Structures are given as structure tokens and as C-alpha cells.
Amino acid sequence: MLKSFDIYNQNNILKIIVALNLLLVGTGSLLYTNRLITKLENREEHYIQLYAKTIAYLVDPKHFDSGDLTFVTSEILEANNTVPAIYVDPNNQIAKPLNITFPDGLSDNEKEQFLRDKIADMRKRHTPLVVDIGNGVRGLVYYDNSKLLRQLTYFPYALLTILTALGFLAYLAFSSSRRAEQNRVWVGLAKETAHQLGTPMSSLMAWVEYMRSDPDQYDESVTDEIEKDVRRLETITSRFSSIGSIPTLKEENITDVVEQFTDYLSKRISTKVKMSLTNQLPAGQTVDINKLLFEWVIENICKNAVDAMKGVGELRLNMLSLPHQQIAIDITDTGKGIPKASMQKVFTPGFSTKKRGWGLGLTLAKRIVEEYHNGRLFVKSSEVGKGTTFRIVLNADKQQKAVEPQPSAKEA
Incomplete structure (x- = not known):
């Protein structure tokens, strides 16, 4: 028994799967981007608040008289908890690093070398900031991108790669669907051809039987060959009927x-x-x-x-x-x-x-x-x-x- 094999419906399912994946990627991208934007908005608002507070201290002389600059160290300096930075003093000595995570089990010398390697990497990405101490003496601050900024940097490339892959899959799906639709036309044409052949073949078989009923007038060998050709037509009809089905x-x-x-x-x-x-x-x-x-x-x-x-x-x-x-x-x-x-x-x-x-x-x-x-x-x-x-x-x-x-x- 021949089983139906509908490739067109299979490709419809494939198109739905690709569409759902594109929808999921698009939704996920929007949610993720919105989350990053919210974080940046909150950070920028916080920095502006610190900027306003600093201006207030500079304008009000009483803060200098009291010597209360606690907020400068406790809020402004410590507010940066994401951007890695290393200060190198005028004697080329590394001061307290900021937002640097050391691997476990390092000795002091190994930590020193670790920081030196970090400085070399930072120098490749950003020009160090000069700290003018006075009297021509200067230190340097090396820094790197924060984790959030790195995520934003690579995110468009990751998204582009995913969308390209899904677009390619969609192209394959739609191309396959188009071929499947063409196959459906050919399958329908083949089955209709087989159906149309049925009537004349039945008529031909009747004529063969008629010829056999009068062997004196019709050569039996000719009649046998005609019957073989009619049987052959039946075989061809069966072939066309089986197109589009999985054969046994x-x-x-x-x-x-x-x-x-x-x-x-x-x-x-x-x-x-x-x-x-x-x-x-x-x-x-x-x-x-x-x-x-x-x-x-x-x-x-x-x-x-x-x-x-x-x-x-x-x-x-x-x-x-x-x-x-x-x-x-x-x-x-x-x-x-x-x-x-x-x-x-x-x-x-x-x-x-x-x-x-x-x-x-x-x-x-x-x-x-x-x-x-x-x-x-x-x-x-x-x-x-x-x-x-x-x-x-x-x-x-x-x-x-x-x-x-x-x-x-x-x-x-």
C-alpha cells in the first residue's frame, strides 16, 4: 500500500518554525537592548547627580573651610564600580587598581606582573589619561571598557550573525517550499494523466478481446503484441499514479x-x-x-x-x-x-x-x-x-x- 508523502505541508511547518525563531530572536533582542539602555540611563542620571553635587561644593566656600570632602572619595571615586582602571604614579609604581579581579592564588610578584600585562592590553585600546600633580609631575591612568560596554560593542555583531543564519534558513525554507509547490503541480498533472489514460486503455483491451474472438481474420501473434503494449500502458499509468507517494x-x-x-x-x-x-x-x-x-x-x-x-x-x-x-x-x-x-x-x-x-x-x-x-x-x-x-x-x-x-x- 502506498503512503501519502506531502512535502508541501512539511515545508509549511518549516516556514512556521523559521518565523517563530525570527520572532523569538527579535523579541529577545528588543528586551535585552531595552535592559541595557535602562542601565545606561540610570548610570548617566547618577553621574549627572554627582556632577551637580560637585558644582555645589565648588560654589559653596564652607565646604573648603570645613575640609569635608568625604563625598568626593566616597561617592565620586567609588561610584565607578564597573570600569577597570589602574593608576601609575610618576615613579612608574602601580597604585591601587580599580575594578580589577585577580585570579586566585597569586603571589604579590605575580599580581604585579598580572597588572603590568593588563596595562599593556589597556594601552592598545585606549590612550591613558594624564594626571597633572603639579610642578611638571604627571601620573597616568590606564582604563578599559566596562563589561556593559563590551556587551554593547559585541551585541550588534552577534545579532547580525544570528539574523543572517536565520535569514539563510528562511531562504532555504522558502526555496524548498517553492520547489515543493512545483512538485505538487507535477504530481497533480501525473495523477490526472494516469486517470485520463484509464478510459482509452479499457477500450483497447475490449478491442483486443474482439480481435481474439475472430482468429481467422486477426493474427494471434499481432494480438498478443498489442496486448503487451496495452499492459505496458497500464504499467505506465501505475507509475504516474504512484508519483508523490512512498512506494512499497x-x-x-x-x-x-x-x-x-x-x-x-x-x-x-x-x-x-x-x-x-x-x-x-x-x-x-x-x-x-x-x-x-x-x-x-x-x-x-x-x-x-x-x-x-x-x-x-x-x-x-x-x-x-x-x-x-x-x-x-x-x-x-x-x-x-x-x-x-x-x-x-x-x-x-x-x-x-x-x-x-x-x-x-x-x-x-x-x-x-x-x-x-x-x-x-x-x-x-x-x-x-x-x-x-x-x-x-x-x-x-x-x-x-x-x-x-x-x-x-x-x-x-
Whole structure:
């Protein structure tokens, strides 16, 4: 039974997830920025209050007479509890550092060296402030950015990185959604085509039965071939009906599947193409496949090869065992080959060197092999003017009995 596989709905979910993430990042950014702004506003208000209080002391002479300058040390100097600073006196001696946190377990000499290293770092970021003591004697104050200022400095870059990443994810989601919508159109078209084929096929089967009812007038061999083609149309209809659904895989004798299909196909391609099949697999080798879809893969590759040879040449299929419990099917033609510049494009939807066709055959084949059968389809080799070999790699059934390979070669 085929299960529905709606990639469009999955991409809607992806778009919702991306939108929610963008909303969360935007909301978080606003809250965080507002918190930082509030802190800065409070700090600036506090500094302005200190500035006003200092002016009041300078204007009122009684504070100088009383010598009460306690607030200068207790409020103005100690108000800075965030900005790291180090004062170096005129003798190059380090005075009491401000807002410097030492690592645990340092000796006095190690603390001295730690402060010297800090001063070197501070000098790189800020020009030290000169303290004029008088009589031409000067000290220096080295300082660094506060933690809050560092957060503000790096915050825009962090936010830009996050938004860029989310924007990229959104782009992927929307691009995927657009492709998914296109896929829905193709799936709908395929299913409608299958539906429309149903009526004429029923009519054709009725005509076949009518012809069989009068064997004297109609050649039975012709009637049998017509019936095979009608059955083939039914198979194609089933393929189109299954597009957009996850196929059910079944254990199949891979040799029988390929041999039966190549027998059918060889009678329906150009008579000037010599088609052969070589089998190097163990007898009875089975693989989990969807027969209808896998035959479609073989058909697409073979027809593509016949077109590449312009209906004249050799088409060779070779089945062989690979290490790690895998099998390979090589399909080789003697056509015009694939230029290196086009090697990466052969499986791209719409790529075609033919005047007719939509360039979907190899794309569908690759999707069937890799997405539905967990295998691989690739160009094994190609040489311009000599031909191309496509390789299909599938996982063989692990329960396969140990039997000796029985090589055989057959002209289809």
C-alpha cells in the first residue's frame, strides 16, 4: 500500500518554525537592548547627580573651610564600580587598581606582573589619561571598557550573525517550499494523466478481446503484441499514479526482473541497436525493490542511451556483485558521450541535449534509486565520441544464500 508523502505541508511547518525563531530572536533582542539602555540611563542620571553635587561644593566656600570632602572619595571615586582602571604614579609604581579581579592564588610578584600585562592590553585600546600633580609631575591612568560596554560593542555583531543564519534558513525554507509547490503541480498533472489514460486503455483491451474472438481474420501473434503494449500502458499509468507517494519495496529476484524487462524493451527500440545482458550475480540473488519503479529506471537510462547513439550502436547491461553486500548494474552505450562540463548537470531537471522531451528522465531515475531504494545512480565513466556508462548500486538482501556466481551473457 502506498503512503501519502506531502512535502508541501512539511515545508509549511518549516516556514512556521523559521518565523517563530525570527520572532523569538527579535523579541529577545528588543528586551535585552531595552535592559541595557535602562542601565545606561540610570548610570548617566547618577553621574549627572554627582556632577551637580560637585558644582555645589565648588560654589559653596564652607565646604573648603570645613575640609569635608568625604563625598568626593566616597561617592565620586567609588561610584565607578564597573570600569577597570589602574593608576601609575610618576615613579612608574602601580597604585591601587580599580575594578580589577585577580585570579586566585597569586603571589604579590605575580599580581604585579598580572597588572603590568593588563596595562599593556589597556594601552592598545585606549590612550591613558594624564594626571597633572603639579610642578611638571604627571601620573597616568590606564582604563578599559566596562563589561556593559563590551556587551554593547559585541551585541550588534552577534545579532547580525544570528539574523543572517536565520535569514539563510528562511531562504532555504522558502526555496524548498517553492520547489515543493512545483512538485505538487507535477504530481497533480501525473495523477490526472494516469486517470485520463484509464478510459482509452479499457477500450483497447475490449478491442483486443474482439480481435481474439475472430482468429481467422486477426493474427494471434499481432494480438498478443498489442496486448503487451496495452499492459505496458497500464504499467505506465501505475507509475504516474504512484508519483508523490512512498512506494512499497518487495523482495525480488533482480536477475529475473532485469532479464524480463530487457526482453520486452529490446523489441521496442531501434533494430540497429544491439542490446546484450551479462549476469555475474549469484543465482537467485534478491533485492528489495519496487518493480514498477525500478523498471522505469532501466527504461529511462536505456532510452537515453539509444537517443545518445541516434538509434545505431551497442547497448550493454552488466550485473555484478560489489563488496559490502551490494550489487551493481552497469548500462553502457556507444553514443556521443558526455562532455566534462555537462557531467554534473545530467541529473538536473530540465537538462537535455535533445530537441524533444523535458529532461526529466534521468532526474526521475536518480530520485527513484536514491530516495526510494536507498541506492546510488551516477555516471561511472564517459568519453566524448565513445560512449557512457551509468551505474546503479543497490543493497543486496542479507539473507541471500551462499551460492557460486553463475556468469552468463545474453543478447536481448
